[in-house]
Amino acid sequence: MATITNRDYQLNSFQSLLTPSIMFFALGFVAQLIKSDLKLPVELTKSITIYLLISVGIHGGIELSHATFLDAVPSIFTAVALGVLLPIIAYLIINKVGKIDHLNAVAIATHYGSVSAGTFLTAIAFLEALHIDFEKYPIIMLAIMESPAILVGLVMASYLRGKHLNNSGAIQSNKSELIKEAFTNGSIVLLMGGLLIGDIATEKSIKTILPFFDHLFMGVLCVFLLSMGMEAGKKISDFKVAGKFLICFGALMPLISGLIGVMIGAYLLNFSVGGSTLVGVLAASASYIAVPPAMRMAIPEANPSIYLTLALGITFPFNVLFGIPLYYSFANFLL
Amino acid sequence: MATITNRDYQLNSFQSLLTPSIMFFALGFVAQLIKSDLKLPVELTKSITIYLLISVGIHGGIELSHATFLDAVPSIFTAVALGVLLPIIAYLIINKVGKIDHLNAVAIATHYGSVSAGTFLTAIAFLEALHIDFEKYPIIMLAIMESPAILVGLVMASYLRGKHLNNSGAIQSNKSELIKEAFTNGSIVLLMGGLLIGDIATEKSIKTILPFFDHLFMGVLCVFLLSMGMEAGKKISDFKVAGKFLICFGALMPLISGLIGVMIGAYLLNFSVGGSTLVGVLAASASYIAVPPAMRMAIPEANPSIYLTLALGITFPFNVLFGIPLYYSFANFLL
Amino acid sequence: MATITNRDYQLNSFQSLLTPSIMFFALGFVAQLIKSDLKLPVELTKSITIYLLISVGIHGGIELSHATFLDAVPSIFTAVALGVLLPIIAYLIINKVGKIDHLNAVAIATHYGSVSAGTFLTAIAFLEALHIDFEKYPIIMLAIMESPAILVGLVMASYLRGKHLNNSGAIQSNKSELIKEAFTNGSIVLLMGGLLIGDIATEKSIKTILPFFDHLFMGVLCVFLLSMGMEAGKKISDFKVAGKFLICFGALMPLISGLIGVMIGAYLLNFSVGGSTLVGVLAASASYIAVPPAMRMAIPEANPSIYLTLALGITFPFNVLFGIPLYYSFANFLL
Amino acid sequence: MFSVKRIELVIEAVEKQRVISTLKAVNIFNYTIYNHVGGYGERGARGDLAFGEKFENVTFVIACPENRLTTIIESLRPILKSYGGMCLVSDAQWIIH
Amino acid sequence: MFSVKRIELVIEAVEKQRVISTLKAVNIFNYTIYNHVGGYGERGARGDLAFGEKFENVTFVIACPENRLTTIIESLRPILKSYGGMCLVSDAQWIIH
Amino acid sequence: MFSVKRIELVIEAVEKQRVISTLKAVNIFNYTIYNHVGGYGERGARGDLAFGEKFENVTFVIACPENRLTTIIESLRPILKSYGGMCLVSDAQWIIH
Numbered sequence A, B, C: 001m002a003t004i005t006n007r008d009y010q011l012n013s014f015q016s017l018l019t020p021s022i023m024f025f026a027l028g029f030v031a032q033l034i035k036s037d038l039k040l041p042v043e044l045t046k047s048i049t050i051y052l053l054i055s056v057g058i059h060g061g062i063e064l065s066h067a068t069f070l071d072a073v074p075s076i077f078t079a080v081a082l083g084v085l086l087p088i089i090a091y092l093i094i095n096k097v098g099k100i101d102h103l104n105a106v107a108i109a110t111h112y113g114s115v116s117a118g119t120f121l122t123a124i125a126f127l128e129a130l131h132i133d134f135e136k137y138p139i140i141m142l143a144i145m146e147s148p149a150i151l152v153g154l155v156m157a158s159y160l161r162g163k164h165l166n167n168s169g170a171i172q173s174n175k176s177e178l179i180k181e182a183f184t185n186g187s188i189v190l191l192m193g194g195l196l197i198g199d200i201a202t203e204k205s206i207k208t209i210l211p212f213f214d215h216l217f218m219g220v221l222c223v224f225l226l227s228m229g230m231e232a233g234k235k236i237s238d239f240k241v242a243g244k245f246l247i248c249f250g251a252l253m254p255l256i257s258g259l260i261g262v263m264i265g266a267y268l269l270n271f272s273v274g275g276s277t278l279v280g281v282l283a284a285s286a287s288y289i290a291v292p293p294a295m296r297m298a299i300p301e302a303n304p305s306i307y308l309t310l311a312l313g314i315t316f317p318f319n320v321l322f323g324i325p326l327y328y329s330f331a332n333f334l335l
Numbered sequence D, E, F: 001m002f003s004v005k006r007i008e009l010v011i012e013a014v015e016k017q018r019v020i021s022t023l024k025a026v027n028i029f030n031y032t033i034y035n036h037v038g039g040y041g042e043r044g045a046r047g048d049l050a051f052g053e054k055f056e057n058v059t060f061v062i063a064c065p066e067n068r069l070t071t072i073i074e075s076l077r078p079i080l081k082s083y084g085g086m087c088l089v090s091d092a093q094w095i096i097h
């Protein structure tokens, strides 16, 4: 794979931008820009997200049924480390460089330590379109990386509250409850459940459910990305609430962490081009499902419009349109 | 195909009424008549409509990827012409023959110049059950015919308002907004988007999404028609609001325009039996998704119960149960 | 099949507990226990239920298209008999042994005379995982057994009201309306409609819809059981409202009626192991869709929390986890 | 602008049709309805089940002239008696359009 | 706690954006909105079709100081004139937080 | 018929459980709840995202005797302080059933 010529790669890469899933993302985005009245029922998007998480889990589980738990340890460890370090880096950039106030900075930073399953799924579609194989451990990492950043965010927030702010009379949200929520999040349950079931179930019985969970995957993903394109298109009009610095941050942060992630994948975890790309995507992506409500509860002082706009309106489309091919070519360049 | 014997055709045609999709339509209709508490979630019907529009679009796009844009010009021109002429004919019949007041007449007439994707899809199921091939241009026509009638309706309404009515103090709805909406309608976006994606995407990448968008089509269509049967059954009880003249109109108008459509398909566009049938169906069908809300906004003086009952309760079931086989046999007879 | 060694059977049986569908049930249950915020949209669960009922109906219809109506008579007769007798037995146990008041006893008992499609579907998944064939008549029985118990419940309630209670000023709910509803219930319409369509439609045309209604079945069932696991998990926390006696009843009653059902299937209807298991499951399962609202209307004096908790929180999970394998091994033992 | 009574009736979804017919019987045709309403009352929790809008509440809001109030209330009372629910009445001004 | 007017506006879903803009034009930015509202009025039944939230109602609830009431009402009146709907005004106490 | 206070509380969906517990703590068990409520307030728009009922509002309607009002309001105030929302109180008549 690494011997692919540069020209070939460029062709492939451009062609890959024309995969149906990414075109559907663009379609949704454009529909929003031309103010079409197109609407997907919220329940459809939620149902599709559930389907995709289970499918990815099962898929990973089937592959992992050939591996031992020990093999997964480095990936797990890396996932936790990334989840802890990325929000701290992000916080420092936002607060020190961007001069954004402490609590808003923490709330935003936390999103970048966690992950976006939608971005991850798009990356898988991208790799499959290019017929690039990839390790399955990143799927476990996807499940694991949802939570640590939230904990880090909680810790940072209460440290900063103690140091810089005198507590207002506001209710302190129950921290142990928030921590519990970070680990029992719906996406984690579905991913981990899928992984486990794909791992445990006999090959024969798994085969009966693959027509649903496997054959339809790429098609369903198209509808998901159509919906994500529309969400991104909606959020893009909120640009001004974020301000110039944060808009740049929303595109640069994934770049930085994506490249770090690819390097970690390639050199630390010894993954192939495909696997390293996925680690890059995990690092680069910002959560827009699990973290926003957690931050809303934990840091009610912060402005949700800002972090939602950044994660959904800037970082997500950036990764889908530019980030993924970039992390892939970087992985390709390294290996 | 034209050499098929008459008896064979009759057999085929009767058997075709027993396709699962049409039986599901009947099931929904009956469920409503016996007042079953059966209910499909509104979100399910909406999701299925989205799925079907995308699927039809992709399907058409794949076929059209072999054609040039020039080939499509006559179809596009015909679609616009039908969209302009049919509502004028319908208006004259309703207002002159039926003595219905100007604004209600315009509101009703507009529906008959536009199209019903549901009827079109049923016709495709019908043709496929009979193994009849058809041209793909009618799919483009389906997308195009949504809008022109709405513009014609707007123009007629403001002309008639100026001529016959002194404007009440009511707000004049923003016309440019309504025109924009006529062209950025959700169904158009999905159909056109699907066409484009099916056209542009590589054959390889399209194949990955066909298990979802192609293999499931006929099954999903059954659930759609079940739901449409229920809607039609609900509306049928509103018959009396329409009055005798309009009830007849609801069955005769599609007959007239359907036969005109088939002739245009056969002689002007030189389509096969299948393609001509579809042009007939486009001409015959009345919009129940895009036009009603447009008329509600543009002509608030008109009674929505009347045009909804006609389009959904009379013309739609008429076309599904009698119209489609009729237009098909007429096309068969001509070619 | 009957010559299978005991050890083999035990292995098979344990392995069968590890079918994906049952693991998804467990996943949903656990998600609820650990208070995950996982939620499936209500519309998704409803849509899936509709899909499964139609699919099972079509499946049965295809098989029955080879049979004559006469062949089905014994099954139909048995279904009605079970629907009449089981609620009476249940009432006697609840009222005489458990000393629960008359009206609550009737309301609860009625649920056990009717059936749960969810349990039935799980049983089918179980049998298919073990590659056990089964007769299709139980599908007709499933449709038929929804209603008779409701009628019996109505009769019992009005008899007991006359005998033991002086009527309060409460409105008497319209009985004929309730009876009509018992027979035009949505599930019955879908099942019977599916059966009919699967029976009448030509093999060719049915084949076009099988990719949707057949190939996806087992996968969709997983999502259904995930959702059912969550519902069961929610209800389990309401245990205390039921009281010790009723909790035991919720597990013992299905045991009794399940074993009766298997015997009837094996000796009276001469079904195979698979078919007898399904009759056992029909007898054992308690309705949680059709009967609760009927009882709410017919016996407003009874406490819905009790019968919902029993049917959904105790009997359903009992049957899924223990009952089905038990009835199967009993059938295996008999035949 | 003129004074009306605003009736707010929260009742089980299964009783929806009965309420509509009852209102019709006393010549009240206009109402606003909210579906999928949850709640907690003497009869436990409502609106949290995957099956069944049948175990949810619906809310009717009815604006009526003051002199029609008693008739409407009395016609609804038997339904409230059997099936529970809440019925609040307050004063409001109707903006003529 | 201070006195406010509670405006409850039930109107066709298609008019949602127009209402929001109209309110903005008179400097009212805050409101609560209920979607998928059904009803029956002079223009027939609403909210029972598979297509189209476009034939449903939405309800706006707006709490405003008493002295803003007339401005708001007058700005909404033309919409009510063309598209029907119900608008009720009542008294309430706003709990300062 | 007797007089009650009608409390109408619009608050973020994430706070639903906290409100229910808070009400329980002051012995208020009965309420009506509307989910999926949208709105616009000091903290921006609510209820327009594909993810997340968590960024929607819910509305609680609570009818209570006048003498319980202050207790309830005071118990809810801290929640309103941290998470915003609207709380209106008005007079109503409860129709005994």
Ligand SMILES: Nc1ncnc2c1ncn2[C@@H]1O[C@H](COP(=O)(O)O)[C@@H](O)[C@H]1O
Pocket: D010, D011, D038, D039, D040, D041, D042, D043, D044, D045, D046, D057, D083, D084, D085, D086, F030, F031, F032, F033, F061, F062, F063, F064
């Ligand atoms: N005090 C109250 N305040 C608000 N809503 C109530 C109250 N009491 C009852 N409800 C509503 O009325 C429904 C039926 O009440 P019940 O018949 O008491 O179970 C409940 O589910 C609530 O939605």
Ligand SMILES: Nc1ncnc2c1ncn2[C@@H]1O[C@H](COP(=O)(O)O)[C@@H](O)[C@H]1O
Pocket: D030, D031, D032, D033, D061, D062, D063, D064, E010, E011, E038, E039, E040, E041, E042, E043, E044, E045, E046, E057, E083, E084, E085, E086
């Ligand atoms: N008297 C009323 N009480 C409650 N709601 C009403 C009343 N009149 C009208 N409405 C509501 O306002 C909507 C539009 O009314 P209309 O313009 O009269 O068709 C209806 O669909 C109802 O939701």
Ligand SMILES: Nc1ncnc2c1ncn2[C@@H]1O[C@H](COP(=O)(O)O)[C@@H](O)[C@H]1O
Pocket: E030, E031, E032, E033, E061, E062, E063, E064, F010, F011, F038, F039, F040, F041, F042, F043, F044, F045, F046, F057, F083, F084, F085, F086
């Ligand atoms: N003046 C108002 N009138 C109606 N609803 C309001 C008003 N102010 C706030 N709300 C509602 O309360 C929610 C939270 O308000 P806030 O905390 O100000 O963002 C909003 O999303 C609205 O639904």
Ligand code: NA
Pocket: A086, A111, A112, A113, A114, A115, A116, A257, A282, A283, A284, A285, A286, A287
């Ligand atoms: Na990240």
Ligand code: NA
Pocket: B086, B111, B112, B113, B114, B115, B116, B257, B282, B283, B284, B285, B286, B287
């Ligand atoms: Na037409």
Ligand code: NA
Pocket: C086, C111, C112, C113, C114, C115, C116, C257, C282, C283, C284, C285, C286, C287
């Ligand atoms: Na049973």
